Amino acid sequence: MKDRRVFVTGASSGIGLAAARAFAVAGARVALCARRLEVLREHAAAIGEAAFALKGDVRELRSMEIAADHVKKKWGAPANVVVANAGVVRTGEIARMSAEDWNEVIATNLTGAFNTARAFLPQLLEEPSDLVFMASVASYNAFPTWGAYCASKWGLLGLAKSVAAEVRSRGVRVSIVAPGAVDTEIWPGAKKPPAEKMLKPEDAAAAIVAAVSADRRASYDEVRIMPAAGLL
Numbered sequence: 001m002k003d004r005r006v007f008v009t010g011a012s013s014g015i016g017l018a019a020a021r022a023f024a025v026a027g028a029r030v031a032l033c034a035r036r037l038e039v040l041r042e043h044a045a046a047i048g049e050a051a052f053a054l055k056g057d058v059r060e061l062r063s064m065e066i067a068a069d070h071v072k073k074k075w076g077a078p079a080n081v082v083v084a085n086a087g088v089v090r091t092g093e094i095a096r097m098s099a100e101d102w103n104e105v106i107a108t109n110l111t112g113a114f115n116t117a118r119a120f121l122p123q124l125l126e127e128p129s130d131l132v133f134m135a136s137v138a139s140y141n142a143f144p145t146w147g148a149y150c151a152s153k154w155g156l157l158g159l160a161k162s163v164a165a166e167v168r169s170r171g172v173r174v175s176i177v178a179p180g181a182v183d184t185e186i187w188p189g190a191k192k193p194p195a196e197k198m199l200k201p202e203d204a205a206a207a208i209v210a211a212v213s214a215d216r217r218a219s220y221d222e223v224r225i226m227p228a229a230g231l232l
Ligand SMILES: NC(=O)c1ccc[n+]([C@@H]2O[C@H](COP(=O)([O-])OP(=O)(O)OC[C@H]3O[C@@H](n4cnc5c(N)ncnc54)[C@H](OP(=O)(O)O)[C@@H]3O)[C@@H](O)[C@H]2O)c1
Pocket: 009, 010, 011, 012, 013, 014, 015, 016, 033, 034, 035, 036, 037, 056, 057, 058, 059, 085, 086, 087, 088, 108, 109, 112, 134, 135, 136, 137, 178, 179, 180, 181, 182, 183, 184, 185, 186, 187, 201
């Protein structure tokens, strides 16, 4: 992967961080993006020279545009892998959910993925590239109290499939990676399944890297990865 220049959102923890590490191990250069810059810097330093940290908020298109300009200048070449991974969870019955919680979930998980794609597609279209969207088992199922999250992740499927239809003939492979329960910080404590029934972030990261490293005649359009011993 030495010619791959990878931009990952939500790289300060969980799946995004595991993906950044896995890409670096495979020989790629990696930009780790999230809001917590100090955390990102520590992780980037631990990964080594191939990695750098970049503060960004996916809720703001301008922030993603600035990130896109920054990585292109830093690498002297366009990003050719983008992983739109940043996400949040707010749970609660729809009948009781605050507008603030609803808006935060949609702004991060759905509009954030749009902002990331919108800002980076001009670079991705410059050469054969990969765009990965982080979906979820909640993109295909409904779970009580997870309505906002499910809405954001079902919406993400529509976004990803629309983008794929627009750009796949122009050299940009679009992959949807949809894990079941992964043991990360995103889970509200009380709702978290037992760790042994969950995937590890590295499992989801491996699916992302597999999609991106597949021969270019093949496209992992939609990858669902579930914990073999779990329900979700
Ligand atoms: N864990 C699961 O069971 C599971 C299953 C299926 C799909 N997913 C999806 O996987 C993705 C990663 O989640 P995770 O499980 O790895 O959780 P996590 O450890 O909480 O990671 C979430 C990441 O998103 C970043 N983030 C949140 N809001 C952001 C914003 N406005 N701008 C930029 N970055 C932002 C966070 O960093 P900062 O706080 O530093 O910004 C963090 O790096 C999410 O899209 C999630 O929906 C998770």
